[in-house]
Amino acid sequence: MTLWKPDPTFYPSPRDAAEAPPEKLAYVAAFDRSARRPDALAVLDTDPGSPSYGTVVGWTDLPYTGDELHHFGWNACSSALCPYAPHPHVERRYLIVPGLRSSRIYVYDTKDRVSPELVKVIEAEELGKRAGYSRPHTVHCGPEGLYVSALGGYGDDGPGGIAILDHNSFEVLGRWEVDRGPQYLAYDFWWHINHDVLVTSEWGTPSMVENGVVGELLLGRKYGHKIHFWDLRKRKHIQEVDLGDQHQMTLELRPAHDPTKTYGFVGVVTNVEDLSASVWVWHKDGSRWTAEKVITIPAEPASPDDLPDVLKPFGAVPPLVTDIDLSVDDQRLYVSCWGTGELKQYDVSDPFKPVEIGSVRLGGIVRREAHPAAPDERLAGGPQMVEVSRDGRRVYVTNSLYGAWDDQFYPDGVGAWMAKVDAESFTLDERFFPHGDDFRGLRPHQTRLQGGDASSDSYCYP
Secondary structure, three states: OOOOOOOOOOOOOHHHHHOOOOOOEEEEEEEOOOOOOEEEEEEEEOOOOOOOOOOEEEEEEEEEEOOOEOOOEEOOOHHHHOOOOOOOOOOOOEEEEEEOOOOOEEEEEOOOOOOOEEEEEEOHHHHHHHHOEEEEEEEEEEOOEEEEEEEEEOOOOOOOEEEEEOOOOOOEEEEOOOEOOOOOOOOOEEEEHHHOEEEEOEOOOHHHHOOOOOHHHHHOOOOOOEEEEEEOOOOEEEEEEEOOOOEEEEEEEEEOOOOOOOEEEEEEEEEOOOOOEEEEEEEEEOOEEEEEEEEEEOOEEOOHHHOOOOOHHHOEEOOOEEEEEEOOOOOEEEEEEOOOOEEEEEEOOOOOOOEEEEEEEOEOOOOOEOEOOEOOOOOOOOOOOEEEOOOOOEEEEEOOOOHHHHHHHOOOOOOOEEEEEEOOOOEEOOOOOOEHHHHOOOEEEEEEEOOOOOOOOOOOOO
16 A cells, blocks of 8 residues: 655754755746746755856756746645645645736646656736736745736736745646735735735736836836735735825735744835835734834945936935745845845744844945955955845855846846855855856746745744
8 A cells, every 4th residue: 555645855844944954956937037038947966065156057948939038936844734725735846937928827747857847837817817817926836726827907007916836736726816916016025824814915917017126107106015915825915005195116025934923024115205125023013913113224325326217306215125035934024125235134933023144245236245265356246135045054045036127227237146145154155156158048036945044934833
């Protein structure tokens, strides 16, 4: 008699995940800004004992052009062990890879191979007709199947929202929302899975973002500035929390991994009144949800001669907080300041009183800080997408944000690089610096780690 066992990379609790073996591979989505060549999945060796450590060891080109890979995720994760959503015999095997511009969704098999193999393409028409959405953005594996957020509507600019895909066939099942209430703009989503609460954030519709930051919309405070709370089981909007329309673009959501907790962090790209960036903590106050600012990162003064056209009138470099990541033990928060070229580390053991405990500089609009492995090479871009290993010891960053934004803020070219930071000493690993030709002319964006990472899994046991 065959005994079925859950995937060994599924963990009941965040504690179990942190004690698991370290990753040996990192999967990186890389895109061609010109849309003349296919985007690709690059595979990096992350095993320090390997002779190919820090190099690209696998590569898979997509079958089409013009996708602009952005965020992607696993088909299954630790949420499969939740008692009310049992899918214990699925595997963390497939990468679900959306094309932000093409609206296609690709399914890649990673089992028993280094370079992922394409097994399915979900065309834009299927996503549109079955779910009513376009421009898929973020993927999470969850209780009803695969959740995919989308920025736009099908045939319309909005509203954006969440589509559900089947765990096994990867077919589009339909729209997740039964009652969306006032929600219109979309971006990220995640949940407090044990409390039946889903949280979403806001960026803008496709027409608001696909050609870069629109000054009139930004100064007119038209980009997203709210977070939304939903009943996860009933798929119903229950409350919105407005951070204030000066706080433009509420992007990445990072809830506590401890399933007994009901707080989380959200990053805000910029404050139009002073160009600062911020991080807020949401939490429950009685029966209502609320949010408060706990981190403010000021803009850095700069000569207009050193600034791109979009920033010359301001005489300063905004931090542009475009990603945050929370360690699996909920003790460290990492904040990427893509504009100033800085990755910050905070002690958030008290989530309401973060303490900055580390900082590294790479790139930046003005500074162009070099990596110690190539001290003479001025870097463009900055720490953008950030991913933390399950044990919290390693932090990976890539430098490209989004094609149109890259071109606005780094008009002389954003380049291509990836770096690794030791979380304890908060110093850069000089042996890990794939860059330039290593990415074959493509721009690296998001990273996923073999066996899961700090932003891939939900846990149902403390």
